[in-house]
Structures are given as structure tokens and as C-alpha cells.
Amino acid sequence: MTEQIMSHTSPPVGSDITVEPLHEITLSVNGAPHTATAPARRLLSDFLRRELGLTGTHVGCEHGVCGACTVLVDGAPMRSCLMFAISAQGHEITTVEGLGTDMDNLSPVQQAFKECHALQCGFCTPGFLTTIHAFLETNPSPTEAEAREVVSGNLCRCTGYQNIIKAVLRAAEIRREGGAA
Amino acid sequence: MKPAPFVHHEPRSVEEAVATLAEVGHDGKVLAGGQSLIPVLNMRLASPNHLVDINRLPGCDRVEVGDDHVRVGALVRHAQLLADARAASALPLLGQALACVAHPAIRNRGTTVGSIAHADAAGEMPSVAVLTGAVIEAASVRGTREIAATDFFEGPLETTLEADEVVVAVRFGRFPTGTRTAFLEAARRHGDYAMAGVAVALGVTDGVVSDARASFVSVTPVPDILDLTEAVRGREPGTVDWSTVADAVAAHVDPEADIHASADYRRALVIELTQRAFAAAAQEGVA
Ligand SMILES: Cc1cc2nc3c(=O)[nH]c(=O)nc-3n(C[C@H](O)[C@H](O)[C@H](O)COP(=O)(O)OP(=O)(O)OC[C@H]3O[C@@H](n4cnc5c(N)ncnc54)[C@H](O)[C@@H]3O)c2cc1C
Ligand code: FES
Ligand code: FES
Numbered sequence: 195m196t197e198q199i200m201s202h203t204s205p206p207v208g209s210d211i212t213v214e215p216l217h218e219i220t221l222s223v224n225g226a227p228h229t230a231t232a233p234a235r236r237l238l239s240d241f242l243r244r245e246l247g248l249t250g251t252h253v254g255c256e257h258g259v260c261g262a263c264t265v266l267v268d269g270a271p272m273r274s275c276l277m278f279a280i281s282a283q284g285h286e287i288t289t290v291e292g293l294g295t296d297m298d299n300l301s302p303v304q305q306a307f308k309e310c311h312a313l314q315c316g317f318c319t320p321g322f323l324t325t326i327h328a329f330l331e332t333n334p335s336p337t338e339a340e341a342r343e344v345v346s347g348n349l350c351r352c353t354g355y356q357n358i359i360k361a362v363l364r365a366a367e368i369r370r371e372g373g374a375a
Numbered sequence: 376m377k378p379a380p381f382v383h384h385e386p387r388s389v390e391e392a393v394a395t396l397a398e399v400g401h402d403g404k405v406l407a408g409g410q411s412l413i414p415v416l417n418m419r420l421a422s423p424n425h426l427v428d429i430n431r432l433p434g435c436d437r438v439e440v441g442d443d444h445v446r447v448g449a450l451v452r453h454a455q456l457l458a459d460a461r462a463a464s465a466l467p468l469l470g471q472a473l474a475c476v477a478h479p480a481i482r483n484r485g486t487t488v489g490s491i492a493h494a495d496a497a498g499e500m501p502s503v504a505v506l507t508g509a510v511i512e513a514a515s516v517r518g519t520r521e522i523a524a525t526d527f528f529e530g531p532l533e534t535t536l537e538a539d540e541v542v543v544a545v546r547f548g549r550f551p552t553g554t555r556t557a558f559l560e561a562a563r564r565h566g567d568y569a570m571a572g573v574a575v576a577l578g579v580t581d582g583v584v585s586d587a588r589a590s591f592v593s594v595t596p597v598p599d600i601l602d603l604t605e606a607v608r609g610r611e612p613g614t615v616d617w618s619t620v621a622d623a624v625a626a627h628v629d630p631e632a633d634i635h636a637s638a639d640y641r642r643a644l645v646i647e648l649t650q651r652a653f654a655a656a657a658q659e660g661v662a
Pocket of ligand 1: 407
């Protein structure tokens, strides 16, 4: 598979790229290694969705503002739209699928979102879930102010945020009760 | 949108990085955390043919605390510096400002050195670099050179760094003992770029003010120092009426209007923030 540069894209300044080289990229995603070929410019978000078929990671703005694409890189939340897949090699990526896909065994944050009605259309939800999951690992008993702060980098057009903040606190409670892992 | 195609270079040493930069010249860009560069590429505001990705350079991820400086390597992420207890006690202003830089997910990837190289007038760290008398350590095939922060920033997003140079580290200067600092900004939402912000350093010697300086965020085209010492020298810090600095601040700043705030509002905001920051520094934050 080679990708020819399409004629409607802006031409390269120098003319030394005519056929785009492809790279074999191996990533560890949700504990399992995955290999696929992609050009260097493939964003991690698109690599996850397109090459690996993990469409749980959503793409909203592609400039870091909305937070929908947030995944965990070595446990820390980062924007997958602001990272190239090629840069993620050697790192452990956790997507929303890695938090849990079994409806009967949801992770504490997933369970809390469900209980608190913290989602409507669900577009923003994967980014909130990964962000809050990582946050509770380091801060298992947040105050309401901290719960507000942790979601301040994620946008939701539906819920009005109040239920999301409730869900952060509820997720902490579920974790403390030793609820679903 | 998606970035235009580019050739990805992943140097494993500074020598290799600068050799590549020398070869690709203006057709290349350094990629650090990508938190400013990748949005620009995604929106196709720029389409360099070569990216020199420095993320695998060895030894650049260290924070070193010296007697008169805190040296921050090119790959130190904002979050790493913010969590560094030694840096925080050596230069509290670093943490005071870093807490205002973007949201945690951005801080986990973006580098402090990158935000200085990026030279956004709305960035917190360029302003901190200037106020602390930072030195930018740059490398190229021609060798290394040190650039004083005051000589580094030329205009919004413009620096005196050459296209073939990479910044290997920034040395933030430590303040003399007895200096108190504060950082304050106002943004529509915590973590967003500030409408206005200010870093202040208040020197106190023998119980009285000996030095009072400020640098600004989002209200000057390049960060520069406003020296307010004359207005307050010799006073006990707790008794100063900080409204005496208002006129000097108003004359110094040159804010622009945008969707978030008018120029007049930004000016009013930064005058208030400066007074509050000095008042806060006078109360606490002994360095
Ligand atoms: C949603 C969002 C909100 C943000 N909010 C803020 C904010 O409130 N305040 C703030 O200050 N920043 C903010 N940022 C930007 C963030 O701080 C970036 O991390 C920082 O500006 C750039 O660092 P980087 O490592 O990501 O650099 P990159 O994006 O990799 O590079 C930025 C520029 O600097 C150059 N560069 C980087 N490192 C070097 C080097 N070592 N040598 C030579 N050139 C170099 C690159 O070539 C490029 O031109 C925000 C970003 C996003 C996406
Ligand atoms: S798609 Fe990545 S932050 Fe919006
Ligand atoms: S639930 Fe629709 S955007 Fe958040």
C-alpha cells in the first residue's frame, strides 16, 4: 500500500516528497501489541481508529481543545490528536476500550457515568472516562473543586457538566467500596 | 484536518539532530511535545517537509538545580517540572506559573522549553524566563551559544533562534534570598490561554522593599521586564499601597483586542492583577 499525495493538497515547499513513505508502527494498546503500516503524519487518534479499528477514541477538534481523543500514554492522559502514532512506539497506550467493554463489569468511572446520567450523545465520553480514570489513580478521594478541575480540559456540548462532576465523585466512591475493577 | 506529508527524523543525539537541521534548513521544524506545533500542522497553517523529532534525544529530560539557576532540559514536560519538589523550592515562581499553563493532559506532553521556543505572547513561561533572567542554551553544527531571555524574544512567535538551531535547555535564574514571587492570571476557564497575566518578583532586604519587578502575559508583544522599584523602594512590604504602580503598568502594556476581551478590559485586568500579585508576594512566598 503506497499513498500517493493527492493533487488537491498543498504542494510540498521543497519537492522531495512525491510518494509518501510508510512506516511499520508497533504499539502496545490496552496491554496487547499491535502492528500496522502508516505514514509518519498519521495521528495517534487516526491510527487507533483507522489502522487498529479501535473507534472508541473520538475525534472532535484535532487541535487539543475538546479532549474527546484523550488516551492514556504510560498511564498519563494525553491528546491522541496531538501525537503522531510513530511517536507512540515503545509506550503503553490505554484507550477507553481498555477501561472495560463488558456491560456487566464496567469500570468504576463507566459505572458512575451510567448511574449519574453523565452522558447524553456520548461523543465526549471516551475522553472524560480516560481522563477521570487516570485522575482517580493518583487522587482517589477528590473534593468537588478537584472534580471540577479535572474535567476542565474536556468539552461536552450536551450535559451541562453537573452530572459529570457528580460522576467523578461517585466513581471515587465506587472505587473505595471496592467496586468493579 | 490532517497534517501534510513530511519526512520524520528521529535523531538519537544532539549532534545528529543539528546535522539534520543544518541539512533541511528552513524546510525543517523541531518537534518536541507537539502541543503547539501539531495543531498548526493539523490546520495546515504550516507544512514543513521535515520534522526533526527530538523526543528520543538522550539526557534532555533532566531538571538540575544549581546555586543560581534551575536548568530544564528540552524534553522536560510541563507536568514533570511542576511536580519537581527541588525546582519548586529553588524557584517557586516556576510552579506558580506552570499551574496556569494549559490543562493537565497538555502539560503531560508539552515541554517547558518548547513553550519558550514557541514564544507565544500568551504563554506563561516566556514571561517567567525573562523575569528570572533565564539563559537559552542553543546548539547547531556551528557549536553552542547562550542567549539571554531578554535577547531571545523578537515578536509574537518570533525568536532570535536560527532555523538550524535546537534549544537543548533553558536555565532559569534563581532570585536572591529574600525575594518573594507571585504569578496571577485571568482566563475565561482555568487552563485556557490568559486574557492577561503577570509574574512579579519582590526583593526584600532588611525588612524593606529593595526591588520590585514584573513581566506580563498576553498584554505585551514580547515579554519584557517592568521595573517598579522606584515607586516602592524602602517601604515595608506589608504597608505598600500597590495602587501606586497602576500608571506605570498602564503605560507599559500594549494589549490587543480579540474575541475574549477588549484591549481596555485587558489593560484594566492586568493593572488589578499586578497590584494583587505584589500584595500576595508581600504577604508570603518567601523564596
Ligand atoms: C488546548 C491547549 C491549550 C494550551 N494552553 C496553554 C496555555 O494556557 N499556556 C501556554 O503557555 N501554553 C499553552 N498551550 C501550549 C503548550 O504549553 C505547549 O506545550 C507549548 O507551547 C509548546 O511546547 P511543545 O513541547 O509542545 O512544543 P512543540 O509544539 O513541539 O513546538 C512548538 C514550537 O517550538 C519549536 N521548538 C520546540 N522545542 C524546541 C527546541 N528544543 N528547540 C528549538 N525549537 C523548538 C518547534 O519547532 C515549534 O515551532 C496549550 C496547548 C493546547 C493544545
Ligand atoms: S480531537 Fe483531540 S482534543 Fe479535540
Ligand atoms: S454527551 Fe454529548 S458532547 Fe458530551
